[in-house]
Amino acid sequence: MTIISVNTLKGRLGPEQRRKLAETLTDAVLVPEVGQFAAAARVGFRVHFVEREPDMMTIGGRLLADVEPGLDVMVIDVAVMDADWHQAVRAVIDV
Secondary structure: OEEEEEEEEOOOOOHHHHHHHHHHHHHHHHHHHHOOOOHHHHHHEEEEEEEEOHHHOEEOOEEHHHOOOOOOOEEEEEEOOOOOOOHHHHHHHOO
């Protein structure tokens, strides 16, 4: 199973944006991992959205709550079982 975690500021993404991002990220890693697009393979991929308060994320070591308004952070982590992706696939994903 592949797990994609999207960490953002609270309220950064609305439901439609999360739907689109989940589908886009799933397909972005599905194709290299499976070798082709296969809708049936989507079941093996999970996208978790984690929203954080501005005092729980930083840029340059400074809490977002303490820096100028408008700065934004989005961290996307992709976790796969080590055996699932050989080096050629990892190169395509740029992990």
